[in-house]
Amino acid sequence: MQGHVEIFEVGPRDGLQNEPEPISSRDKIALVDSLSKAGFARIEVASFVSPKWVPQMADGAEVLAGIARPDGVRFAALVPNMQGYTGACAAQVDEIAVFASASEGFSRANVNTSIEETLVRFRPILEQARGIDLPVRGYVSCVTDCPFDGAMPPEQVARVADQLFAMGCYEISLGDTLGKATPDSVSRMLLAVQDHVPVTRLAGHFHDTAGRALNNIDAALSLGVRVFDASIGGLGGCPYAPGATGNIATERVDAHLKRLGFETGLDADLLTQAAALAKSLRSGARDDHV
Numbered sequence: 588m589q590g591h592v593e594i595f596e597v598g599p600r601d602g603l604q605n606e607p608e609p610i611s612s613r614d615k616i617a618l619v620d621s622l623s624k625a626g627f628a629r630i631e632v633a634s635f636v637s638p639k640w641v642p643q644m645a646d647g648a649e650v651l652a653g654i655a656r657p658d659g660v661r662f663a664a665l666v667p668n669m670q671g672y673t674g675a676c677a678a679q680v681d682e683i684a685v686f687a688s689a690s691e692g693f694s695r696a697n698v699n700t701s702i703e704e705t706l707v708r709f710r711p712i713l714e715q716a717r718g719i720d721l722p723v724r725g726y727v728s729c730v731t732d733c734p735f736d737g738a739m740p741p742e743q744v745a746r747v748a749d750q751l752f753a754m755g756c757y758e759i760s761l762g763d764t765l766g767k768a769t770p771d772s773v774s775r776m777l778l779a780v781q782d783h784v785p786v787t788r789l790a791g792h793f794h795d796t797a798g799r800a801l802n803n804i805d806a807a808l809s810l811g812v813r814v815f816d817a818s819i820g821g822l823g824g825c826p827y828a829p830g831a832t833g834n835i836a837t838e839r840v841d842a843h844l845k846r847l848g849f850e851t852g853l854d855a856d857l858l859t860q861a862a863a864l865a866k867s868l869r870s871g872a873r874d875d876h877v
């Protein structure tokens with residue numbers, strides 16, 4: 588046995604946020620509840636962002652109010668600013684995630700401001716979260732390639748990861764938002780980031796747009812990363828990264844890790860059921876039923 592690798596489930600947020608047709612809170616709650624039984628320690632279930640920017644995530648409070656809250660599972664939500672933080676706290680999340688970009692182009696497209704201003708917004712959020720013992724995760728997007736700025740210098744990624752870690756994020760998730768990363772570019776980026784953030788505090792967030800997510804996971808595993816984000820049924824992408832479809836599917840990552848001899852604590856049959864439910868929520872799938 589190679590040891591434990593955690594899959595951080597992001598489907599109900601990162602997966603569903605990109606769906607063009609409205610999905611009911613009831614369906615989102617059913618998806619989260621089916622995931623809660625599968626053995627995850629952490630599930631990202633909502634984002635408290637502007638509903639004008641991401642209408643699909645406007646019902647985060649309803650989702651959090653409706654889901655079962657079994658012991659041992661932490662339910663997380665993404666927040667971009669203090670308004671989001673207040674909403675997430677009112678909805679009694681177990682943890683929050685703040686998100687910054689390694690590239691200026693994606694930062695502007697995703698949150699309408701610069702990397703620096705994003706980090707300035709996060710500081711008071713981190714301070715308040717510390718005051719109530721609320722764990723905060725930090726995302727860095729576009730860690731190897733940006734749809735607007737091209738290839739990312741690893742040092743630039745390391746600088747943003749370092750600042751998020753220094754302000755108190757307990758873990759930094761490194762996102763290949765575009766799905767263009769290769770094992771080489773992932774390794775170069777990780778080596779730069781590891782000079783600033785211990786590898787035990789890093790997670791990999793790979794999209795499978797080009798079919799390389801599992802190879803990229805292997806590269807990260809060989810450098811010591813032991814947490815990977817994944818989206819049930821392969822739902823998702825980012826609405827502000829053109830072409831960024833295809834979060835790597837949780838059930839594929841789980842099967843891959845188990846083949847390599849890692850233990851994930853996840854029940855493959857329950858993942859299969861949750862994946863079927865996730866796929867049925869896709870707008871194409873729902874149109875088929877009409």
Ligand code: HMG
Binds near residue numbers: 670729792826
């Ligand atoms: P803005 O338009 O510059 O902000 O957006 P604003 O402060 O001028 O506010 C505009 C309106 O939004 C106002 O309402 C605010 O009240 C409201 P109005 O006065 O016009 O009626 N507003 C909010 N409402 C609810 N909750 C809030 C909130 N904030 C403002 N928190 C802003 C700036 C950051 C708000 C916007 O750009 C935004 O919400 N962006 C989020 C985009 C997003 O969610 N992207 C996807 C997630 S990131 C991702 O997927 C990548 C990741 O998965 C990793 C990876 O894959 O690499 C993490």
Ligand code: MG
Binds near residue numbers: 824
């Ligand atoms: Mg993503």
